[in-house]
Structure formats: structure tokens, C-alpha cells
Amino acid sequence: MGFEWRPATAGDLGFARDLTRSTMLRYYIQHDLLWLDEAFDVAWAGRENQMIVRDDALVGFVSLSRDARAVYIRELHVLEAFRGQGAGSWAIDQVFALACGERSPALRLTVFATNPAKVLYERKGLRVVGEDECFLRMQRDVPGQRR
Template sequence: MSSRFALCPATAADLPFARDLTRSSMLRYYICNDLLWLDEAFDVAWAGRENLLICQDHQVLGFVSLSRDLRALYIRELHMLEAWRGQGAGAWTLAQVLLMAAREHLGLLRLTVFKGNPAQRLYERQGLRVVGEDECFWRMERSSFVGPGEACRLS
């Protein structure tokens, strides 16, 4: 994985970027699944999460939004600008989040993904497996245990 990427803390000033990127990336899934997108709901969720920008040098490529409970680190949002999809930044981000979960002694990394979202293939390549489903989502997870050889590959 490339070290050319970095995770930088997001601020309140980054909220419009994150909201707009999420809406533009996910609106078609909301429409197909007869769900209602609400900017206000995104804003409330943003305020209660750890939000990190995915950067290269001084350029923002996307963001990841995280929450935790006693057992797991949850990826609530992971979105890349279209020009950066397929360039390795998403896989790098997943690896970094997995290392965060391991360092925090949280046993699982979890996320949900819309059924039909091609990002599911990326998650599967990173070791996440489908463990359940809702009407329009797959629930995915993997153990955050990082073995000796895997730690070298992920960092």
C-alpha cells in the first residue's frame, strides 16, 4: 500500500464537502431503494463521529467517518472523489482503519454497504465478509486481529 496518502482530522468547515460528496455518491442508491436523503440527518450524524479526510499532499481525495462501541470500529461513511476511485486510496484507508481498530483493541471492523454497490468488492478484497443483510444493505465485518505478516503489508 502506498504511503503517499494521509488521514487528516476533519473540521466543521469540511462538513459541506463531506455532505455533498456523500449525497452525489449515494443518491442513486437512496432513490433505487425508495429512501429519503436528508442533509440534516447527515449533519447530525457527522457531529457525533470521528471524521477524517483522505489526503495526498494538500489535496483532499475523500473522507471516512467512524464510530465505535465496546467491540467494534464502524466505518459509517467512506467516499472518494470520482477521479480518485480505483487509485488505491480507498484500500489504503481501509487498511489504516483496520490498524486503528487493532491498536484500540477493538475485535471487529464493521460497515454496511448498499446491495449492488461495487465498493463491496473492495471491502471483500480487504477481508470483510457479509455477515447479515437488511432490505437494501449488506452488513460486513472482519476481525481486527492483524497477524505479523499482515501488519507489514497494511502499514
């Protein structure tokens, strides 16, 4: 069976925070950045959050924001047990379809430069459009939309 997503509920915050911390803490340490649970919680509250589900099991989540320039993937995390099974690729496809449907000019995200997920993002059509210290800014333009 394939993946689905559902809107996050208040009860999903702990799962999302713990998954993000476990996935990203090594990058925070590597780049001497401070992880704060409270900062994650504040960001979560201001975003559209979708839970990735397969066969009623939580697989991961994606967190989105928007402005006039793009739909932004702010977080995309998949449980380690489900990595390599297409969940991340599927989620990116869903968000790109959303950006197209909303007639947004682009899909954007930021990734640690040392994160191997950048290979997935490149495979899904995102290209590096800028760098900030330890991050890469990536973008995939929506065909036919003004930038």
C-alpha cells in the same frame, strides 16, 4: 506521494455532505429512501471524521464510530477523479490498523447490496455477516480479540 489523513474541521462538513450525496443519491433513489442533508449533518457531528488527503488535495473522507463490539466505518467516500487509485483501500487499511491498535474485536461496515464497493471490502478481508432489506452488514475480525 501517498495518502494521509487529518482530522476533519467544521469547514469540511460541506465537502463531506456534497460528496456523500453525489455518491449515494442513486442508491437512495433505487431503494426509495429519503436523503436529508440535516440527517447527514447530525450524524457527522457525532462521529470521528478523517479527511483523506494526497499532496494537500482533498481526496475523500472516512467517518467512524465505536462501541464495545467494533470500530465502524459509517461513511467512506472518495472523489470520482481519485477512484481506482488506492485511496479507499488505503483508508480501510488505516481503520483496520486503528481497530487493531485499540484492541477492538472487529471492523464493521454496512453497504448497499448493489454497491460495487462491496468487492473492495471483500478484498480487504471483510465478509458478509448479515443482510437488511437493501444492505449488507460486513465485518473483519481483529485477530486475538474476543468477540
